[in-house]
Amino acid sequence: MMEKSFVMLKPDTVQRRLMGKVISRFEEKGLQIVAAKMLHISPELAQEHYQEHSAKPFFSNLVDYITSSAVMAMVIKGDDCISIIRKMVGATNPKEADLGTVRGDYALDTGRNIIHASDSPQSAQREIYLFFQDDEICDYSMPDEDLIYE
Ligand SMILES: Nc1ncnc2c1ncn2[C@@H]1O[C@H](COP(=O)(O)OP(=O)(O)O)[C@@H](O)[C@H]1O
Ligand SMILES: [Mg+2]
Incomplete structure (x- = not known):
């Protein structure tokens, strides 16, 4: 099914000049x-985005990390892309993330794991509209769609 996912390159990705590679x-x-x-994410937006973790011991460090500098927020579209992107991102703890995943290749610490990606269609819908207005999402076709999709 054609899906959209919310993906965010966290401050460490921007600071380490890894945006292009990811x-x-x-x-x-x-x-x-x-x-x-x-x-630059505000503390309010960070708390809203990570509301499911508000009772966790790492929550305040997480909010500090994600608000520490600029991030790059994206909406990415593709067939079944929510689960595919999660696989490409790898485990939350980069030490456990497989090599070949973004976290497995570029990170070492759970508290500096460089990227966020939606984990379900419900989260994707919620997160996309926390960060973007409808008119900021571009629907456009690509000339090679027949080479990507049957
Ligand atoms: N034990 C932890 N210690 C520090 N930071 C954590 C820990 N668990 C999660 N985090 C941070 O909170 C974010 C959200 O956690 P979670 O939703 O469980 O992972 P994911 O980003 O893989 O969906 C993680 O990406 C990471 O930045
Ligand atoms: Mg999560």
Whole structure:
């Protein structure tokens, strides 16, 4: 099923100049970036985005981390892309993430795991509209769609 996922390159990805490498992986897979912007997340938005973790001991460190500098927020589109992107991102703890995944290849610490991706269609819907307005999401076709999809 054609889906959209919310993906965010966290401050460490921006600071380490890894944005291009990570974005290239999604492009090379055949996925389509339909929205993208740089922003500095406010504490309020961070708390809302990570509300499911508000009672966890790492919550305040997580909010500090995600608000520490600019992030790149994206909406990525593709067939079954929510689960595919989670696989490409790898386990939450980069030490357990398989090599070949973004976290497995570029990170070492759970508290600096460089990327966020929606974990279900419900989260994707919620997260996309926390960060983007409808008119910021571009629907456009690609000339090679017949080479990517049967
Ligand atoms: N034990 C932990 N210690 C520090 N930070 C954590 C821990 N667990 C999760 N986090 C942070 O909170 C984010 C959200 O956690 P979670 O939703 O469980 O992982 P994921 O990002 O893989 O969906 C993680 O990406 C990570 O930045
Ligand atoms: Mg999560």
